[in-house]
Amino acid sequence: MPMRTRLDLAVSESSRACQILLDAALAELPSLADGRRAVLLVDANVRRLHGHALPAWPVVEVGIGEGAKTLATIEHLARTLVAAGVDRSTLLVGVGGGVTCDVTGFLGSILLRGLPFGFVATTLVAQVDAAIGGKNGVNLDGYKNLIGTFTQPEFVVCDHGFLSTLPAREMGCGMAEAIKTAAIGDARLFTRIEADLDAVLACDHALLAPVVEGAARTKVRIVAADERERGPRQLLNFGHTLGHGVEKVFAMSHGEAVAIGMVAAARLSVRRGLLAADDGARLERLLARAGLPTAWPEGRWPDLVEAMRRDKKRHEGRQLGVLLRAIGDGVVVEIDDAEWREACA
Numbered sequence: 088m089p090m091r092t093r094l095d096l097a098v099s100e101s102s103r104a105c106q107i108l109l110d111a112a113l114a115e116l117p118s119l120a121d122g123r124r125a126v127l128l129v130d131a132n133v134r135r136l137h138g139h140a141l142p143a144w145p146v147v148e149v150g151i152g153e154g155a156k157t158l159a160t161i162e163h164l165a166r167t168l169v170a171a172g173v174d175r176s177t178l179l180v181g182v183g184g185g186v187t188c189d190v191t192g193f194l195g196s197i198l199l200r201g202l203p204f205g206f207v208a209t210t211l212v213a214q215v216d217a218a219i220g221g222k223n224g225v226n227l228d229g230y231k232n233l234i235g236t237f238t239q240p241e242f243v244v245c246d247h248g249f250l251s252t253l254p255a256r257e258m259g260c261g262m263a264e265a266i267k268t269a270a271i272g273d274a275r276l277f278t279r280i281e282a283d284l285d286a287v288l289a290c291d292h293a294l295l296a297p298v299v300e301g302a303a304r305t306k307v308r309i310v311a312a313d314e315r316e317r318g319p320r321q322l323l324n325f326g327h328t329l330g331h332g333v334e335k336v337f338a339m340s341h342g343e344a345v346a347i348g349m350v351a352a353a354r355l356s357v358r359r360g361l362l363a364a365d366d367g368a369r370l371e372r373l374l375a376r377a378g379l380p381t382a383w384p385e386g387r388w389p390d391l392v393e394a395m396r397r398d399k400k401r402h403e404g405r406q407l408g409v410l411l412r413a414i415g416d417g418v419v420v421e422i423d424d425a426e427w428r429e430a431c432a
């Protein structure tokens with residue numbers, strides 16, 4: 088039996104503590120349910136590929152991709168679950184990537200005023216980032232995550248076995264989030280990713296596991312200090328101010344859009360004299376090696392400015408963004424639209 092690593096995320100503002108089981112097997116799910124009635128909310132692709140390995144609990148499918156992160160999905164799932172007779176003791180288990188986790192977490196935090204929920208994270212994005220930290224929600228008119236809550240799942244199961252069926256492009260998107268976390272808060276993890284990137288992308292378990300664990304540990308450390316994102320948690324938005332705009336305007340995947348956002352933020356950091364040019368180049372090289380886009384897509388600047396204006400990270404008319412002072416050292420600063428534009432030129 089492989090060694091299992093367990094991280095505990097306890098946040099003072101939350102009524103719930105969350106256990107994150109790294110290197111865990113899906114087979115542990117029944118013991119986490121602990122005899123309670125459970126319903127699986129499963130990404131349709133994951134059901135097709137891995138449904139045979141799931142416990143024999145009732146299944147409700149969650150639609151595929153970013154288009155499923157809507158209030159309409161929440162309403163549909165809520166009706167289905169209410170019709171199936173769920174009550175406040177029913178455990179909801181989201182099985183899928185970031186979209187399934189965000190949808191399940193939001194539904195679990197509002198349905199019947201809240202019922203217990205947990206995640207089986209099946210993408211690298213979810214295992215290193217999306218499943219951890221208690222942020223959940225859906226998009227509104229295509230603008231990202233405008234509706235949601237901070238509610239911790241009871242547990243997150245990260246079984247690397249799922250990643251063997253993940254398309255290479257989705258592995259790259261997961262690396263974007265791991266690189267982001269390393270860039271703002273863990274220089275050693277960044278160096279590890281530089282050294283082991285090819286093996287990690289090829290799902291070499293021995294080298295993948297420490298990267299997932301490193302990213303998860305750094306995220307847990309930051310969220311434990313600031314669950315509601317009033318301070319240091321904002322650092323995890325590195326690449327996201329512009330990235331969320333790019334994701335909406337160019338209909339790009341989340342990880343790829345965040346990669347472009349990180350390149351722009353790194354260039355801006357160098358222009359402001361905060362970051363050494365060599366470190367900016369290091370970040371760009373690593374993202375490119377992970378197969379992520381680093382070039383700015385053509386045009387649509389007014390749409391991007393509009394998308395950034397609607398971003399919930401804007402405070403009292405000020406646009407906050409994350410820059411780097413060094414690899415492993417992010418800082419939250421005010422950035423105006425014109426400065427973003429110059430960084431993208």
Ligand SMILES: NC(=O)c1ccc[n+]([C@@H]2O[C@H](COP(=O)([O-])OP(=O)(O)OC[C@H]3O[C@@H](n4cnc5c(N)ncnc54)[C@H](O)[C@@H]3O)[C@@H](O)[C@H]2O)c1
Pocket residue numbers: 130131132133136151152153156183184185186187189209210211212213216217218219220221222223231249250251252253254257260264341342
């Ligand atoms: N809540 C947070 O803190 C947080 C953090 C980061 C990202 N996110 C959100 O996460 C979402 C992106 O997550 P994602 O990249 O996992 O996207 P996703 O959930 O859409 O999954 C990506 C694709 O992989 C497929 N898939 C999932 N598991 C698979 C497997 N094991 N094998 C084969 N295919 C599989 C899915 O069907 C989908 O087509 C975005 O909506 C983003 O906003 C949330």
